[in-house]
Amino acid sequence: MDKPDPTHHTKTREKKESLSREERQKQLEFQHEAVVHLNALYNYALHLTMNPSDAEDLVQETYLKAYRFFNSFERGTNCKAWLFKILKNNYINRFRKNSKEPGKVDYDLIKDFYHSIKDSRIDTTEADSDYFHSLLHEEVYQALHSLPEEFREVIQLCDIEGFTYEEIANMVESPIGTVRSRLYRGRKLLRQQLEGYAKKYGFNTDNI
Amino acid sequence: MNCKKAGVLISASVDGELTLIEEQEFLLHLSECKECSVEFDEAKKTKMIIREKIIRFKAPQALIMSVMQLTSFSTKEHEDTLLYE
Numbered sequence: 001m002d003k004p005d006p007t008h009h010t011k012t013r014e015k016k017e018s019l020s021r022e023e024r025q026k027q028l029e030f031q032h033e034a035v036v037h038l039n040a041l042y043n044y045a046l047h048l049t050m051n052p053s054d055a056e057d058l059v060q061e062t063y064l065k066a067y068r069f070f071n072s073f074e075r076g077t078n079c080k081a082w083l084f085k086i087l088k089n090n091y092i093n094r095f096r097k098n099s100k101e102p103g104k105v106d107y108d109l110i111k112d113f114y115h116s117i118k119d120s121r122i123d124t125t126e127a128d129s130d131y132f133h134s135l136l137h138e139e140v141y142q143a144l145h146s147l148p149e150e151f152r153e154v155i156q157l158c159d160i161e162g163f164t165y166e167e168i169a170n171m172v173e174s175p176i177g178t179v180r181s182r183l184y185r186g187r188k189l190l191r192q193q194l195e196g197y198a199k200k201y202g203f204n205t206d207n208i
Numbered sequence: 209m210n211c212k213k214a215g216v217l218i219s220a221s222v223d224g225e226l227t228l229i230e231e232q233e234f235l236l237h238l239s240e241c242k243e244c245s246v247e248f249d250e251a252k253k254t255k256m257i258i259r260e261k262i263i264r265f266k267a268p269q270a271l272i273m274s275v276m277q278l279t280s281f282s283t284k285e286h287e288d289t290l291l292y293e
Contacts (some may be wrong), residue, residue: 043265056268160262
């Protein structure tokens with residue numbers, strides 16, 4: 001009974017990996033609720049850091065933290081919003097402390113970033129007969145990034161990620177009314193930028 | 209409702225975030241005010257531009273793998289490796 005067991009090593013490994021029933025359930029729920037938002041989180045992290053490797057780190061840290069505190073996630077609420085908030089806090093703690101001065105936009109950096117990451121998915125066959133279609137992905141991206149952060153953030157969360165005002169208000173820790181007016185003002189600024197591009201191409205923007 | 213008040217509600221209306229009463233008053237104003245109607249259409253267009261033109265990137269495979277691993281191990285060592293490597 002006490003003779004050496006040749007499968008001892010394997011058994012230890014199995015033991016390490018065989019978790020309690022409770023833990024397994026947590027894992028399954030976490031994958032179902034949280035891991036499904038990985039792409040959205042990665043895109044948000046890219047927007048914040050503008051650096052693919054920082055974005056990866058940020059997402060990984062976010063999931064690590066989220067898993068550890070998954071019990072505090074209020075079931076039935078929007079898990080994506082919960083994850084975004086964790087990611088944002090991580091970003092502030094880790095990156096923004098020693099980053100470039102606030103509000104300063106580095107267009108070269110944006111351009112480089114965009115070229116370094118874009119793939120061949122850009123559809124070049126689309127009809128560019130009007131102002132709307134003439135805008136390049138890069139220009140919209142650049143216009144968005146030229147906005148002050150408080151405006152860019154709410155536009156991103158609302159238009160790109162589809163969060164409700166209540167969820168956004170919670171994420172940026174401001175009243176809903178503030179979210180409303182930031183969106184209004186931010187979009188106005190953004191449109192001015194976009195119209196600037198359109199004029200550059202000679203499109204008449206009077207009727208848009 | 210005057211134009212100033214309607215103006216603040218424009219983007220919220222595009223997002224479907226007005227209360228029922230606000231929505232009714234806002235729509236009434238739009239029907240009477242061409243300027244605000246134009247503003248409203250522009251706001252809708254701007255939202256559409258953002259949605260359509262911002263490219264969504266796919267998370268790298270390595271990141272997907274490491275996040276999946278997070279949920280299949282939960283030993284202290286593993287977390288430390290991920291945090292400090």
